[in-house]
Amino acid sequence: MFNLKHFFGRPPETAPPGQLAASYLVSCDRRRFKADAFLDQLLADALHWNATDIHVIPESEHVSVRLRIDGALRNFLLLQPLQGRFLVGRLKVVGELDVLNTFSPQDGAGRLEIAGEVVAFRVSIMPVRAYSGSQERAILRLFRRRNFDLKGLGMDNATLQQWKSLLTEPQGMLVLTGPANSGKTTTIYSSLLEIQHRSRGERNIATIEDPVEFAVPGLSQSQVNPGDGFGFTEALRAMMRQDPQVIMIGEIRDGETAKIAVEAGLTGHLVLTTVHSKQVTGVFPRLLSLGVGAVRAASAILAVLNQRLLRLNCPFCAQPYLPAEEMLGSLPRKINENAQFMRGAGCDFCRGTGFYGRGIVNELLVVNAEMRSAVCTGALSQDLYARAIDSGMRTIWQSAMEAVLSGRAPLEQAIETIGPE
Ligand SMILES: [Zn+2]
Secondary structure, eight states: OOOGGGSOSOOOOSOOOOOHHHHHHHHSOGGGOOHHHHHHHHHHHHHHTTEEEEEEEEOSSSEEEEEEETTEEEEEEEEOHHHHHHHHHHHHHHTTOOTTOOSSOEEEEEEEEETTEEEEEEEEEEEEEETTEEEEEEEEEEEOOOOOOGGGGOOOHHHHHHHHHHTTOSSEEEEEEOSTTSSHHHHHHHHHHHHHHHTTTOSOEEEEESSOOSOOTTOEEEEOBGGGTBOHHHHHHHHHTTOOSEEEEEEEOSHHHHHHHHHHHHTTOEEEEEEOOSSGGGHHHHHHHTTOOHHHHHHHEEEEEEEEEEEEEOTTTEEEOOOOHHHHHTOSSOOOTTOOOEEEOOOTTTTTSSEEEEEEEEEEEEOOHHHHHHHHTTOOHHHHHHHHHHTTOOOHHHHHHHHHHTTSSOHHHHHHHHOOO
């Protein structure tokens, strides 16, 4: 049965207080709408729902306010066009932008104190042509102070232990892969802090990022600025002169960065980075296509971690259900007939969605001698993947099925997140 122990992070004690911003709208006369008070309420709601973004989108007759929660955009409330304008004006004030400029895009950033918590934000404003005339669309991204704790990410214990032992390696590359919004940055920051903690600050850690997503206390983070000739390559070259032992490179996108990163991994540095690839083994062909020699790539890479964030069932309304026949039929392996599938029915706590929070599902490829020689012969990603399974790698699909069969996530969500096996 569903177990709260499986519920990652913040176990809720009370039901949510409801929508502050919506009750503000009801309580205020339309003409006495105060954008600053409304924004305060809206931000309090956003924090309450753990939203990462607030979207203010002019539509036909309204301005729609949406929150991004657990990666999914949800309608929150509708404003009158004039209220929408006031709200965007207020966002410009807090983002230190030009309030009078309504005709060109603007980007700002700052900090706000909401219910005693200081939250950093970025705001982006874009003029649009809406039904109600010229309007502006605003996207606010919130960055809350977080604890980057490897244990708290919700990795299964076996993978966590393997990953932690890889973090003690003196040299080589640890590569993360997975699409955007799969939690890679959080895993990397948590890993760096783990290294720092384990070495009692004796390993010199430096990062190169584009952009620095979170300023993490205790890390020395550099942000590239390609427009000013300070791209990943230049930053990496400069950093190598600063005697780092552990290097984090936000992402490897070009050949020059790839070559320097591999070189660093082969010459006494532990390199943590992300490489875009659909499959855990796709990282090798990707680096080869960027001009890294197969032997060098195979020698430098210690392991590749491929991960996704899977939306989890709401703990208050999850109940047994039977997935559709075609869903079950699409599974490559026969599922135990006694398997108990669970799905959230929707309640006040989860705003009727049936979901609350996300957990990590992953696969960790530790490169062994056999894998190394297969990479050296230029084997394709599919072939490498089959070898990885033969040598005992638990696939991301199996990881997702573990979440499904323990009642943490519905089958349909797992298939949507991972794709067919
Ligand atoms: Zn619920």
